Amino acid sequence: MFCRSSIVARINLSIIVKRTLFIQAWFSDLISADFSLRGKFMAKAQRPLSPHLQVYRFGAxxxxxxxxxxxxxxxxxxxxxxxxxxxxxxxxxxxxxxxxxxxxxxxxxxxxxxxxxxxxxxxxxxxxxxxxxxxxxxxxxxxxxxxxxxxxxxxxxxxxxxxxxxxxxxxx
Amino acid sequence: MSDMNTPLSKVRGLGSGKTGTETFISHRIQAVANIPLVIFFIVSFVGNAGKSHAEWIAWIKQPIVSVLLILFILNFTNHMRTGLQEVVEDYVHGHGNKWAATLAIRFSCALIAGLSVFSILRIAFGG
CATH class of the missing domain: 1.20.1300.10 (Fumarate reductase/succinate dehydrogenase, transmembrane subunit)
Incomplete structure (x- = not known):
């Protein structure tokens, strides 16, 4: 009894985890924002910066x-x-x-x-x-x-x- | 009715700009006032170049000179305070660093104004 319920629970858990990961991946692809969950795991992601001083020709x-x-x-x-x-x-x-x-x-x-x-x-x-x-x-x-x-x-x-x-x- | 403040007066200065507009405008007013004062300063210091201690004292003792010098010092120390503050706000990062720099600017500008004005008054009143 105890053993069987634990197997069921484990199967249920794995389904939940898979589904959660799937939803997370889909969601973060969708919004792809800085504050998405993916941002936490890819802390050093090379993001494009807005152009600043380096794109302008220096002048008076x-x-x-x-x-x-x-x-x-x-x-x-x-x-x-x-x-x-x-x-x-x-x-x-x-x-x-x-x-x-x-x-x-x-x-x-x-x-x-x-x-x-x-x-x-x-x-x-x-x-x-x-x-x-x-x-x-x-x-x-x-x-x-x-x-x-x-x-x-x-x-x-x-x-x-x-x-x-x-x-x-x-x-x- | 618990208080007589209008809703506008309660939120004024609470935005991220704080009292930035007032500081900006007063900085420009100080800049305009500095134009004639700097011209006075340059002309008189070039005109008095190489003078002795006694001659400088006699020059500063003139009421118009001491008043203009005091106005110049009060105006440029205020202009300097807001100007340096702007530089700090742009280049100094971190809450603690920013406050340390702000206090240093405030205190040193007050010290410069205090020492200079006292010296001029001491000369003007014959100390």
């Missing part, structure tokens, strides 16, 4: 976008230097002169030159972003031309600012 419009963020982060470092300089100015004559000697050293001037460029580039590409926020400069030619213009503007302005600063200091 892409460069200006990432450089806007890079220069913004550089200016955050510049803000720390400005704070240091203001604190030194408020602290007193001796400490201020020490900070000034740092700033006027070769490395200090190189850093300040870089920050000047970052400020001018962020300034120009920021104004370009304001135009884009108002719905302008989305045409391909205008977009690329304005992106290139920001680099020309920042290069020229950086040189003009440093030429003017040296002129004020009486270097020439």
């Amino acid at each position: 419009h892409m460069a200006v976008s990432i450089i806007h963020r890079v220069t913004g982060s550089m200016l955050a470092f510049g803000a720390i230097l400005l704070t240091w300089w203001l604190v030194a100015l408020a602290t007193g004559y001796e400490y201020f002169n020490m900070v000034q000697s740092f700033a006027s050293s070769a490395i200090g001037r190189l850093v300040l030159f870089g920050i000047t460029f970052a400020l001018m580039q962020h300034f120009a590409s920021g104004i370009r972003h304001l135009f884009m926020d108002s719905g302008k400069l989305y045409e391909l030619k205008a977009n690329t031309a304005s992106a290139k213009f920001t680099f020309v503007f920042s290069a020229i302005m950086t040189l003009v600012i440093w030429a003017a600063a040296y002129k004020v200091m009486g270097a020439y």
Whole structure:
């Protein structure tokens, strides 16, 4: 009695398992979605990704976008230097002169030159972003031309600012 | 009636964007305000290049200069905070990392603003 019922149960169980597997296979073929049962067993399935940066040809419009963020982060470092300089100015004559000697050293001037460029580039590409926020400069030619213009503007302005600063200091 | 809030006011800011629109708009307002302030900053720092400690102090003591400098610092620290926050939201992943970076940004921007404004006030009021 006991033995027989167990055989029946085993047969019934195997039928249930087979049917379940069949239904699962059919179902997962049907929906074939990420959250189907098959996804759990095929964790490293190679799924197609939506096209991103790698499918586009690199251009000035892409460069200006990432450089806007890079220069913004550089200016955050510049803000720390400005704070240091203001604190030194408020602290007193001796400490201020020490900070000034740092700033006027070769490395200090190189850093300040870089920050000047970052400020001018962020300034120009920021104004370009304001135009884009108002719905302008989305045409391909205008977009690329304005992106290139920001680099020309920042290069020229950086040189003009440093030429003017040296002129004020009486270097020439 | 248990409260007077409209249904709209109860759900505002609860979407996945949170208060993103307000942050976006205020970031742009700060950017516009930065245009004249940066021009002022560049022109005056180039004009004063190479000056001595006493000359710089005398320049900052002018009320218009100290006010403009303080406005510049308050504006750019806020612009910097929202800007860096945007970078963190895009590139820093994980709840804990994101919050650590957010706190670091908030605190350092507040520190920069506090130290700079105090220094300018100290000079302006003859400390």
